Amino acid sequence: MRLILLAAALLLATSAHAQDAARKLAQDAIIVDTHIDAPGILMDSWADLGNEAKDREFDYAKARAGGLDVAFMSIYTSARQDADGSAWQAANAMIDGVEALVQRHPDRFAILTSPKDAERLLQGGRVLLPLGMENGAPIGDKLENLKFFFDRGVRYITLAHSANNRIADSSYVIDKQWNGLSPFGRDVVKEMNRLGIMVDVSHLADGSAMEAINISKMPVIASHSAFRHFTPDFERNISDELAKAVAAKGGVVQVPFGTAFIDPASAADTQAHFRAINDFNRRNAELKAQGKPALDRARFDKDWEAAHPPHQSTLAQVLDQIDYGVKLVGIDHVGIGSDFDGVDGELPNELKTVADYPNLVAGLQARGYRDADIRKILGGNLLRTWARIEAGEGK
Structure with a gap:
């Protein structure tokens, strides 16, 4: 019995040490999450995210507890808003909401428009809020709107979402309109390259994603795409062929945490x-x-x-996604794009809010990843890719 008690105590001590090591790395590394849907919820039900918001997956207190440094705010507009012409208004209102949050708490938040500014703006414990536009609908049919949204802080655009639009086809739709990009969509990608806006191929139909990758002169990203290897009939998740093409272009595939993506x-x-x-x-x-x-x-x-x-999902399924991605495209081309506040709470129990990144770190450490490689996954890869796109360095 004494030996059993000693073994149990040793196991607990080892587990506590592992958790401490994970928390330390999460706080020290720069964590970049490329997809958090806080702005849309702010439009429906305001909460002061500068303080603890118990019904939200992202707020300042949780972000600091989890070590989150750079949280891309998703400026999401729906296919319905595209159809009724309200996407422009909705996108601008969400950007206004993020700006208001920063203005209310300038000591806790700052909008990030360049990776070169990250280190300076992080001083004092701020959480940085770059903007990612999910669905190109707010652009309408005016190419000059890309410059408008760039000036408002948008640094990636997911070309389409749940329906075909003026730019590209959606993975969710059976009847594809363009079987690639539209003529306007090709111009959009070229202008995004010129401005330094990251081209995001998440949500796209395979043909649209591949054409976007091929014609882009800059690296591209998949801001929140799990690997289709685990869900063979789910076009929304990225295929091996597309993931390899993203990596060959110098880009990164950001793994989401939502059950809808990681559970077959x-x-x-x-x-x-x-x-x-x-x-x-x-x-x-x-x-x-x-x-x-x-x-x-x-x-x-x-x-x-x-x-x-x-359905239920687990941290192990997220780790399996990362393992698969690293083996498929290499450690330099995998990151995280959680989809917090965007999946109705359907997340692994170990990854319920932005306070839980240390659990992800502990899982990666337990699977044998070196701390230097974990830093790449947590944010280094995305920051490198963003910097190259900003500098106009294609591949």
Whole structure:
């Protein structure tokens, strides 16, 4: 019995030491998360993220506890906002919201527009908030709007989201419009290269993603894309071919934490859900043309949720994604893009908020990653890629 107690005590001491080492590295390394959906929630329900917000996955207190330094704020607009012409207004309102947060807490937050400014702005314990635009809808059909949003601080643009748009095809849609990029989309990529805006291929259909990678003169990123190896029929996740193309261009694939991306059963439900929504919208368009009453979207959503209960995911699945990516494209081309505040809380128990990055670090250490390589995954790779794009250094 005494030997058993001694062994248990040793195990606890070893575990505590491992957690301490992980927390220390998380605080010392520069952690860059390329996808946090806080701005959209701020538009729906304001919370002062400069203080603890119990119902949010990102706030200043949690970020400091987890060691998060650079949190890309997602300026997300939906396919519906694209269709009704409100995407421009929505994007600008979200940027205003981020600016207001910074102005309210200049000692805690700063907007980051260049990786060269990161070290200076981090002084004093600030969390830096660069902007990433998820869906190119706010650009409309005006190429000059890219310069407008660049001047407002946007430093990456996810070309499309859940529907085909003026630029590219979505991975969620069965019927592709462009089978690559539109003519306007090709001009968009070239102008993004000129301005120094990162081209983001997450959410894109394979043909659109590959053309964007091929015509870009700069490295490209996938801001929050898990690897399709684990979810073979889920086009939303990045294929091996595309991941290799991103790496060959000098870019980086940022692994998300959301259950919908890393768990095969949940990914299948997610794909089916978007296709069902596409069918629902198509049917309502037909009914409208016939002068008949529309189907009830609230009822559709309620029935879907009842038939598709949430699945569970684990930290191990996130670590498996990173392991696979490192083996596929190399340690210099993998990072993190959590999707915190964007997946309705469907996350591994060990990665519920931005306070939990030390759990990810501990998992990587337990799998044998050197601290220097963990630093690359946590943010070094993304900062290197961003700096090259800003400098106009193609590959």
